[in-house]
Amino acid sequence: MSTPPPADPPEGLPRLAPPAPRPDRWVLYIDLDAFYVECELRSRPELRGTPVIVGPPPSEGPTRGVVLSASYEARKFGVRSALPATLAARLCPSASWIAPDFPKYEAASREVRSLLHHYSDEVIPFSIDEAAVPVEAPNADAARAIAERIQHDVRTTLGLPASIGVATTRVIAKMATDLAKPAGIRVVRPEEVAAFAAPLPVRAIPGVGPKTDAILRQHGITTIGELATHRPGEVGAWLGGFGRELVALARGAPSDAPESDEGPRSRSTDRTFAEDVGTWAEIETAIHSLAAELAHSLEKEGLRYGAVGVAFRWSDFSRSQRSRTLSAAQEGAAPLGELAVRLGRELWEAEQSARGRAVRTLSVRTERLTERTQRQVSLDDFPPASGSAHSAL
Numbered sequence: 223m224s225t226p227p228p229a230d231p232p233e234g235l236p237r238l239a240p241p242a243p244r245p246d247r248w249v250l251y252i253d254l255d256a257f258y259v260e261c262e263l264r265s266r267p268e269l270r271g272t273p274v275i276v277g278p279p280p281s282e283g284p285t286r287g288v289v290l291s292a293s294y295e296a297r298k299f300g301v302r303s304a305l306p307a308t309l310a311a312r313l314c315p316s317a318s319w320i321a322p323d324f325p326k327y328e329a330a331s332r333e334v335r336s337l338l339h340h341y342s343d344e345v346i347p348f349s350i351d352e353a354a355v356p357v358e359a360p361n362a363d364a365a366r367a368i369a370e371r372i373q374h375d376v377r378t379t380l381g382l383p384a385s386i387g388v389a390t391t392r393v394i395a396k397m398a399t400d401l402a403k404p405a406g407i408r409v410v411r412p413e414e415v416a417a418f419a420a421p422l423p424v425r426a427i428p429g430v431g432p433k434t435d436a437i438l439r440q441h442g443i444t445t446i447g448e449l450a451t452h453r454p455g456e457v458g459a460w461l462g463g464f465g466r467e468l469v470a471l472a473r474g475a476p477s478d479a480p481e482s483d484e485g486p487r488s489r490s491t492d493r494t495f496a497e498d499v500g501t502w503a504e505i506e507t508a509i510h511s512l513a514a515e516l517a518h519s520l521e522k523e524g525l526r527y528g529a530v531g532v533a534f535r536w537s538d539f540s541r542s543q544r545s546r547t548l549s550a551a552q553e554g555a556a557p558l559g560e561l562a563v564r565l566g567r568e569l570w571e572a573e574q575s576a577r578g579r580a581v582r583t584l585s586v587r588t589e590r591l592t593e594r595t596q597r598q599v600s601l602d603d604f605p606p607a608s609g610s611a612h613s614a615l
Protein backbone atom coordinates (compact mmCIF):
# COMPACT_ATOMS: atom_id res chain seq x y z
CA MET A 223 0.00 0.00 0.00
CA SER A 224 2.84 2.38 0.64
CA THR A 225 5.88 2.79 -1.55
CA PRO A 226 8.97 4.81 -0.69
CA PRO A 227 9.22 8.31 -2.18
CA PRO A 228 10.69 8.29 -5.70
CA ALA A 229 14.47 8.65 -5.86
CA ASP A 230 15.87 11.71 -7.59
CA PRO A 231 16.20 11.10 -11.34
CA PRO A 232 19.74 11.02 -12.77
CA GLU A 233 21.13 14.40 -13.74
CA GLY A 234 19.63 15.85 -16.87
CA LEU A 235 16.47 13.70 -16.91
CA PRO A 236 13.13 15.33 -16.30
CA ARG A 237 11.21 14.33 -13.22
CA LEU A 238 8.37 12.01 -14.17
CA ALA A 239 6.50 12.26 -10.87
CA PRO A 240 5.65 15.39 -8.95
CA PRO A 241 8.36 16.10 -6.39
CA ALA A 242 7.99 14.50 -2.98
CA PRO A 243 7.42 16.97 -0.14
CA ARG A 244 10.64 18.58 0.99
CA PRO A 245 11.99 16.19 3.61
CA ASP A 246 13.00 19.06 5.83
CA ARG A 247 9.51 20.39 6.47
CA TRP A 248 7.92 19.04 9.62
CA VAL A 249 4.81 20.05 11.46
CA LEU A 250 4.79 20.18 15.24
CA TYR A 251 1.27 20.07 16.65
CA ILE A 252 1.22 21.43 20.19
CA ASP A 253 -1.69 20.71 22.51
CA LEU A 254 -1.55 22.03 26.06
CA ASP A 255 -2.61 19.47 28.65
CA ALA A 256 -5.64 20.23 30.87
CA PHE A 257 -5.11 23.83 29.82
CA TYR A 258 -7.63 25.78 31.91
CA VAL A 259 -6.74 23.76 35.01
CA GLU A 260 -3.01 24.28 34.45
CA CYS A 261 -3.54 28.04 34.00
CA GLU A 262 -5.22 28.08 37.41
CA LEU A 263 -2.52 25.95 39.05
CA ARG A 264 0.11 28.55 38.13
CA SER A 265 -1.31 30.74 40.88
CA ARG A 266 -2.54 27.90 43.13
CA PRO A 267 0.35 25.40 43.24
CA GLU A 268 -1.00 23.89 46.48
CA LEU A 269 -3.71 22.20 44.40
CA ARG A 270 -1.21 20.41 42.15
CA GLY A 271 -1.58 16.63 42.30
CA THR A 272 -5.21 16.86 43.47
CA PRO A 273 -8.51 16.63 41.56
CA VAL A 274 -9.27 20.09 40.17
CA ILE A 275 -12.19 21.03 37.94
CA VAL A 276 -12.68 24.29 36.05
CA GLY A 277 -16.40 24.86 35.66
CA PRO A 278 -19.38 26.40 37.42
CA PRO A 279 -18.88 25.49 41.11
CA PRO A 280 -21.86 23.39 42.30
CA SER A 281 -21.59 25.14 45.71
CA GLU A 282 -23.01 28.21 43.99
CA GLY A 283 -26.34 26.51 43.50
CA PRO A 284 -27.92 24.35 40.81
CA THR A 285 -26.33 24.80 37.42
CA ARG A 286 -26.90 23.65 33.87
CA GLY A 287 -23.21 24.26 33.21
CA VAL A 288 -20.59 21.75 32.20
CA VAL A 289 -17.01 20.87 33.12
CA LEU A 290 -14.62 22.91 30.98
CA SER A 291 -11.37 21.26 32.06
CA ALA A 292 -10.41 18.57 34.57
CA SER A 293 -7.01 17.71 36.06
CA TYR A 294 -5.71 14.22 35.32
CA GLU A 295 -6.37 13.39 39.00
CA ALA A 296 -10.05 14.30 38.51
CA ARG A 297 -10.17 12.31 35.25
CA LYS A 298 -9.41 9.17 37.27
CA PHE A 299 -12.91 9.58 38.72
CA GLY A 300 -14.46 9.68 35.24
CA VAL A 301 -14.66 13.48 35.09
CA ARG A 302 -14.26 14.79 31.54
CA SER A 303 -14.78 18.13 29.89
CA ALA A 304 -18.37 18.70 28.70
CA LEU A 305 -19.71 16.49 31.51
CA PRO A 306 -22.62 18.17 33.36
CA ALA A 307 -21.19 19.87 36.46
CA THR A 308 -23.74 18.22 38.76
CA LEU A 309 -22.70 14.76 37.56
CA ALA A 310 -19.00 15.60 37.90
CA ALA A 311 -19.59 16.75 41.49
CA ARG A 312 -21.18 13.38 42.26
CA LEU A 313 -18.38 11.38 40.59
CA CYS A 314 -15.62 13.30 42.34
CA PRO A 315 -16.90 14.92 45.55
CA SER A 316 -13.36 15.80 46.70
CA ALA A 317 -12.57 17.96 43.65
CA SER A 318 -11.67 21.63 44.05
CA TRP A 319 -13.84 23.71 41.71
CA ILE A 320 -12.59 26.89 40.10
CA ALA A 321 -14.88 29.23 38.14
CA PRO A 322 -13.58 29.82 34.59
CA ASP A 323 -11.55 32.97 33.93
CA PHE A 324 -11.39 33.25 30.12
CA PRO A 325 -9.34 36.46 29.97
CA LYS A 326 -6.68 34.60 32.00
CA TYR A 327 -6.70 31.64 29.57
CA GLU A 328 -6.60 33.89 26.52
CA ALA A 329 -3.63 35.75 27.96
CA ALA A 330 -1.84 32.44 28.62
CA SER A 331 -2.68 31.28 25.10
CA ARG A 332 -1.07 34.44 23.69
CA GLU A 333 2.04 33.81 25.83
CA VAL A 334 2.30 30.32 24.36
CA ARG A 335 1.84 31.57 20.80
CA SER A 336 4.49 34.24 21.20
CA LEU A 337 6.90 31.65 22.61
CA LEU A 338 6.18 29.41 19.61
CA HIS A 339 7.08 32.30 17.32
CA HIS A 340 10.68 31.89 18.54
CA TYR A 341 10.69 28.55 16.75
CA SER A 342 8.81 29.35 13.57
CA ASP A 343 7.58 32.36 11.59
CA GLU A 344 4.29 30.60 11.19
CA VAL A 345 2.14 29.65 14.19
CA ILE A 346 -1.30 28.39 13.22
CA PRO A 347 -3.70 28.42 16.18
CA PHE A 348 -6.50 25.83 16.08
CA SER A 349 -8.03 26.54 19.43
CA ILE A 350 -7.13 28.35 22.61
CA ASP A 351 -4.79 25.49 23.57
CA GLU A 352 -3.72 23.98 20.25
CA ALA A 353 -1.43 25.24 17.51
CA ALA A 354 0.51 23.85 14.58
CA VAL A 355 4.06 25.04 13.97
CA PRO A 356 5.86 24.18 10.73
CA VAL A 357 9.61 23.86 11.21
CA GLU A 358 12.56 22.89 9.08
CA ALA A 359 14.68 19.96 10.21
CA PRO A 360 16.97 17.60 8.29
CA ASN A 361 15.43 14.45 9.78
CA ALA A 362 12.98 13.07 12.33
CA ASP A 363 15.48 13.12 15.19
CA ALA A 364 16.19 16.80 14.60
CA ALA A 365 12.44 17.52 14.46
CA ARG A 366 11.99 15.66 17.74
CA ALA A 367 14.78 17.72 19.30
CA ILE A 368 12.90 20.92 18.41
CA ALA A 369 9.72 19.48 19.93
CA GLU A 370 11.63 18.64 23.11
CA ARG A 371 12.98 22.18 23.34
CA ILE A 372 9.51 23.67 22.86
CA GLN A 373 7.97 21.35 25.42
CA HIS A 374 10.71 22.20 27.93
CA ASP A 375 10.46 25.91 27.19
CA VAL A 376 6.66 26.01 27.57
CA ARG A 377 6.92 24.16 30.86
CA THR A 378 9.80 26.07 32.43
CA THR A 379 9.05 29.59 31.24
CA LEU A 380 5.24 29.45 31.22
CA GLY A 381 4.61 26.66 33.73
CA LEU A 382 2.35 24.76 31.34
CA PRO A 383 2.59 21.09 30.28
CA ALA A 384 2.16 20.32 26.59
CA SER A 385 1.94 17.27 24.37
CA ILE A 386 3.48 17.45 20.92
CA GLY A 387 2.92 15.39 17.79
CA VAL A 388 5.57 15.52 15.07
CA ALA A 389 4.95 14.50 11.45
CA THR A 390 5.35 15.88 7.95
CA THR A 391 1.68 16.85 7.78
CA ARG A 392 -0.61 18.62 10.18
CA VAL A 393 -3.33 15.98 10.22
CA ILE A 394 -0.94 13.19 11.20
CA ALA A 395 0.85 15.49 13.66
CA LYS A 396 -2.47 16.20 15.36
CA MET A 397 -3.33 12.50 15.51
CA ALA A 398 0.12 11.81 16.99
CA THR A 399 -0.44 14.50 19.64
CA ASP A 400 -3.59 12.77 20.83
CA LEU A 401 -1.52 9.63 21.44
CA ALA A 402 1.25 11.61 23.16
CA LYS A 403 -1.00 12.89 25.96
CA PRO A 404 -0.26 13.80 28.64
CA ALA A 405 3.08 15.58 28.44
CA GLY A 406 4.54 13.31 25.75
CA ILE A 407 6.06 13.63 22.30
CA ARG A 408 5.14 11.31 19.45
CA VAL A 409 7.05 11.35 16.17
CA VAL A 410 5.61 9.71 13.03
CA ARG A 411 8.06 9.47 10.14
CA PRO A 412 6.60 9.66 6.62
CA GLU A 413 7.31 5.96 6.00
CA GLU A 414 5.49 5.06 9.24
CA VAL A 415 2.27 6.91 8.47
CA ALA A 416 0.25 4.00 7.05
CA ALA A 417 1.26 1.62 9.87
CA PHE A 418 0.65 4.35 12.45
CA ALA A 419 -2.82 5.18 11.19
CA ALA A 420 -4.18 1.73 10.22
CA PRO A 421 -5.10 0.43 13.70
CA LEU A 422 -6.58 3.75 14.88
CA PRO A 423 -10.34 4.27 14.96
CA VAL A 424 -11.70 6.53 12.20
CA ARG A 425 -12.70 8.92 15.00
CA ALA A 426 -8.98 9.68 15.47
CA ILE A 427 -9.05 11.64 12.19
CA PRO A 428 -9.60 15.35 12.88
CA GLY A 429 -13.04 16.30 11.62
CA VAL A 430 -14.59 12.84 11.95
CA GLY A 431 -17.37 13.23 14.49
CA PRO A 432 -20.13 10.94 15.73
CA LYS A 433 -22.23 11.35 12.55
CA THR A 434 -19.47 10.37 10.11
CA ASP A 435 -18.39 7.60 12.48
CA ALA A 436 -21.95 6.20 12.55
CA ILE A 437 -22.21 6.21 8.73
CA LEU A 438 -18.87 4.43 8.35
CA ARG A 439 -19.88 1.89 10.98
CA GLN A 440 -23.04 1.09 9.01
CA HIS A 441 -20.68 0.00 6.25
CA GLY A 442 -18.55 -2.06 8.60
CA ILE A 443 -15.69 0.43 8.85
CA THR A 444 -14.27 1.21 12.27
CA THR A 445 -10.54 1.65 11.71
CA ILE A 446 -8.50 3.81 9.36
CA GLY A 447 -6.97 0.61 7.91
CA GLU A 448 -10.45 -0.62 6.96
CA LEU A 449 -11.25 2.76 5.44
CA ALA A 450 -8.15 2.47 3.25
CA THR A 451 -9.48 -0.69 1.58
CA HIS A 452 -12.53 1.13 0.17
CA ARG A 453 -12.65 3.03 -3.10
CA PRO A 454 -12.81 6.84 -2.77
CA GLY A 455 -15.95 6.92 -4.97
CA GLU A 456 -17.68 4.42 -2.71
CA VAL A 457 -17.04 6.39 0.48
CA GLY A 458 -17.69 9.60 -1.46
CA ALA A 459 -21.19 8.29 -2.21
CA TRP A 460 -21.88 8.07 1.52
CA LEU A 461 -20.08 11.20 2.71
CA GLY A 462 -19.49 13.44 -0.32
CA GLY A 463 -16.13 15.09 -0.97
CA PHE A 464 -15.12 14.67 2.65
CA GLY A 465 -15.43 10.88 2.21
CA ARG A 466 -13.08 10.90 -0.76
CA GLU A 467 -10.58 12.93 1.23
CA LEU A 468 -10.84 10.48 4.12
CA VAL A 469 -9.95 7.53 1.91
CA ALA A 470 -7.02 9.45 0.46
CA LEU A 471 -5.87 10.25 3.97
CA ALA A 472 -6.31 6.64 5.14
CA ARG A 473 -4.11 5.56 2.22
CA GLY A 474 -1.45 8.14 2.89
CA ALA A 475 -2.16 10.04 -0.31
CA PRO A 476 -3.56 13.50 -0.96
CA SER A 477 -7.02 13.84 -2.45
CA ASP A 478 -6.86 13.79 -6.24
CA ALA A 479 -8.53 17.12 -6.77
CA PRO A 480 -9.37 19.87 -4.36
CA GLU A 481 -13.08 20.48 -3.85
CA SER A 482 -14.17 23.17 -6.24
CA ASP A 483 -17.70 23.88 -5.08
CA GLU A 484 -17.92 27.22 -3.40
CA GLY A 485 -20.17 26.31 -0.50
CA PRO A 486 -22.12 28.75 1.65
CA ARG A 487 -20.33 32.00 2.46
CA SER A 488 -21.26 32.02 6.12
CA ARG A 489 -21.62 29.57 8.99
CA SER A 490 -23.30 29.99 12.32
CA THR A 491 -24.17 28.03 15.39
CA ASP A 492 -26.60 28.87 18.17
CA ARG A 493 -27.86 27.83 21.55
CA THR A 494 -31.24 28.34 23.13
CA PHE A 495 -31.04 28.23 26.90
CA ALA A 496 -33.47 26.08 28.88
CA GLU A 497 -34.10 29.17 30.99
CA ASP A 498 -33.31 32.74 29.96
CA VAL A 499 -29.86 33.76 31.09
CA GLY A 500 -29.28 36.99 32.98
CA THR A 501 -25.59 36.85 33.89
CA TRP A 502 -22.63 37.78 31.70
CA ALA A 503 -20.50 34.90 33.03
CA GLU A 504 -22.91 32.31 31.67
CA ILE A 505 -23.19 34.08 28.34
CA GLU A 506 -19.42 34.35 28.06
CA THR A 507 -19.03 30.62 28.71
CA ALA A 508 -21.65 29.84 26.07
CA ILE A 509 -20.04 32.16 23.50
CA HIS A 510 -16.72 30.41 24.04
CA SER A 511 -18.16 26.97 23.53
CA LEU A 512 -20.15 28.04 20.44
CA ALA A 513 -17.01 29.66 19.00
CA ALA A 514 -15.01 26.48 19.63
CA GLU A 515 -17.71 24.36 17.98
CA LEU A 516 -17.89 26.66 14.97
CA ALA A 517 -14.10 26.82 14.60
CA HIS A 518 -14.00 23.03 14.68
CA SER A 519 -16.50 22.69 11.84
CA LEU A 520 -14.69 25.37 9.80
CA GLU A 521 -11.45 23.49 10.34
CA LYS A 522 -13.11 20.33 9.08
CA GLU A 523 -14.14 22.18 5.93
CA GLY A 524 -10.77 23.87 5.53
CA LEU A 525 -12.23 27.37 5.80
CA ARG A 526 -10.97 30.63 7.25
CA TYR A 527 -13.23 33.50 8.28
CA GLY A 528 -13.00 37.19 7.51
CA ALA A 529 -15.83 38.47 9.69
CA VAL A 530 -17.44 37.47 12.99
CA GLY A 531 -20.93 38.24 14.30
CA VAL A 532 -22.85 37.65 17.50
CA ALA A 533 -26.61 37.81 17.92
CA PHE A 534 -28.81 37.67 21.01
CA ARG A 535 -32.50 36.88 21.03
CA TRP A 536 -33.84 38.43 24.20
CA SER A 537 -36.49 37.13 26.58
CA ASP A 538 -39.12 39.22 24.75
CA PHE A 539 -38.02 37.63 21.42
CA SER A 540 -36.54 40.84 20.05
CA ARG A 541 -33.10 40.49 18.52
CA SER A 542 -29.80 42.44 18.65
CA GLN A 543 -26.68 41.71 16.69
CA ARG A 544 -23.24 43.05 16.09
CA SER A 545 -20.52 41.99 13.67
CA ARG A 546 -17.02 43.01 12.71
CA THR A 547 -14.82 42.47 9.68
CA LEU A 548 -11.24 41.34 10.34
CA SER A 549 -8.22 42.96 8.73
CA ALA A 550 -7.08 39.50 7.54
CA ALA A 551 -8.76 36.09 7.34
CA GLN A 552 -8.28 34.01 10.50
CA GLU A 553 -8.64 30.39 11.52
CA GLY A 554 -8.94 28.53 14.80
CA ALA A 555 -11.08 29.07 17.85
CA ALA A 556 -8.88 31.58 19.68
CA PRO A 557 -9.37 34.68 17.48
CA LEU A 558 -13.01 33.74 16.87
CA GLY A 559 -13.68 33.31 20.59
CA GLU A 560 -11.91 36.53 21.54
CA LEU A 561 -13.78 38.66 19.02
CA ALA A 562 -17.14 36.99 19.65
CA VAL A 563 -16.80 37.61 23.39
CA ARG A 564 -15.91 41.26 22.75
CA LEU A 565 -18.95 41.72 20.49
CA GLY A 566 -21.18 39.87 22.95
CA ARG A 567 -19.91 42.04 25.78
CA GLU A 568 -20.73 45.20 23.81
CA LEU A 569 -24.26 43.96 23.13
CA TRP A 570 -24.69 42.92 26.74
CA GLU A 571 -23.48 46.20 28.22
CA ALA A 572 -25.61 48.28 25.88
CA GLU A 573 -28.63 46.23 26.91
CA GLN A 574 -27.90 46.32 30.63
CA SER A 575 -27.56 50.09 30.64
CA ALA A 576 -30.93 50.30 28.86
CA ARG A 577 -33.56 47.64 29.52
CA GLY A 578 -31.71 44.76 31.19
CA ARG A 579 -33.49 41.84 29.50
CA ALA A 580 -32.18 38.27 29.75
CA VAL A 581 -30.93 36.22 26.81
CA ARG A 582 -32.99 33.43 25.34
CA THR A 583 -30.91 32.39 22.32
CA LEU A 584 -27.31 33.15 21.50
CA SER A 585 -25.69 32.72 18.13
CA VAL A 586 -22.15 33.10 16.81
CA ARG A 587 -21.58 33.55 13.10
CA THR A 588 -18.62 33.66 10.74
CA GLU A 589 -18.71 35.26 7.28
CA ARG A 590 -16.43 36.02 4.33
CA LEU A 591 -15.27 32.42 4.33
CA THR A 592 -12.29 31.47 2.21
CA GLU A 593 -10.30 28.31 1.75
CA ARG A 594 -7.66 27.94 4.39
CA THR A 595 -4.67 27.54 2.10
CA GLN A 596 -4.03 28.27 -1.53
CA ARG A 597 -2.33 24.97 -2.19
CA GLN A 598 -4.76 22.44 -0.74
CA VAL A 599 -7.92 22.10 1.26
CA SER A 600 -8.76 20.50 4.62
CA LEU A 601 -7.46 16.95 5.07
CA ASP A 602 -5.19 17.28 2.14
CA ASP A 603 -2.04 18.26 3.88
CA PHE A 604 -1.10 14.66 3.62
CA PRO A 605 2.22 13.87 1.92
CA PRO A 606 2.23 12.29 -1.53
CA ALA A 607 5.19 10.26 -0.24
CA SER A 608 3.28 6.97 -0.27
CA GLY A 609 2.41 6.96 -3.94
CA SER A 610 -0.71 7.99 -5.79
CA ALA A 611 -4.19 6.86 -4.82
CA HIS A 612 -4.22 4.58 -7.86
CA SER A 613 -1.31 2.50 -6.64
CA ALA A 614 -3.46 1.46 -3.70
CA LEU A 615 -6.48 0.38 -5.74
Ligand SMILES: [Mg+2]
Nearest residue numbers: 253254255351
Ligand atom coordinates in the same frame (compact mmCIF):
# COMPACT_ATOMS: atom_id res chain seq x y z
MG1 LIG B 1 -5.52 20.57 25.30
